[in-house]
Amino acid sequence: MATDSRQERAARNQSLFREVNERIDSTATGLSPMFTEFMCECADDSCFEHVSLTSEEYSSVRKMGPVFFLVKPRHVYLDVERVVGGEGDRYEIVEKQEVAAQVAAELDPRS
Numbered sequence: 773m774a775t776d777s778r779q780e781r782a783a784r785n786q787s788l789f790r791e792v793n794e795r796i797d798s799t800a801t802g803l804s805p806m807f808t809e810f811m812c813e814c815a816d817d818s819c820f821e822h823v824s825l826t827s828e829e830y831s832s833v834r835k836m837g838p839v840f841f842l843v844k845p846r847h848v849y850l851d852v853e854r855v856v857g858g859e860g861d862r863y864e865i866v867e868k869q870e871v872a873a874q875v876a877a878e879l880d881p882r883s
């Protein structure tokens with residue numbers, strides 16, 4: 773079981789990448805179905821890998837709510853989140869749990 777502080781730290785890190793991705797999305801061309809390279813929003817603060825999504829896919833993840841993040845496949849930390857969706861080997865969608873979910877919701881730039 774993760775400690776609260778570890779969950780909180782992970783959620784803050786992921787929320788930071790979410791803000792970066794919001795900026796990436798706002799500068800994307802919108803030429804669907806072209807892929808845009810977004811930052812992996814996983815809980816590993818040394819991860820700077822990219823995930824490829826169309827702008828539509830990205831928007832649909834953001835619409836799911838403030839506790840959902842997009843990550844590279846297998847960049848999942850089951851002690852703080854669970855997998856709720858994704859698209860093959862391009863990306864997975866995780867839902868934050870417990871304390872991490874609270875922190876992520878507070879930091880949501882769209883709320």
Ligand SMILES: [Zn+2]
Nearest residue numbers: 812814819847
């Ligand atoms: Zn990652």
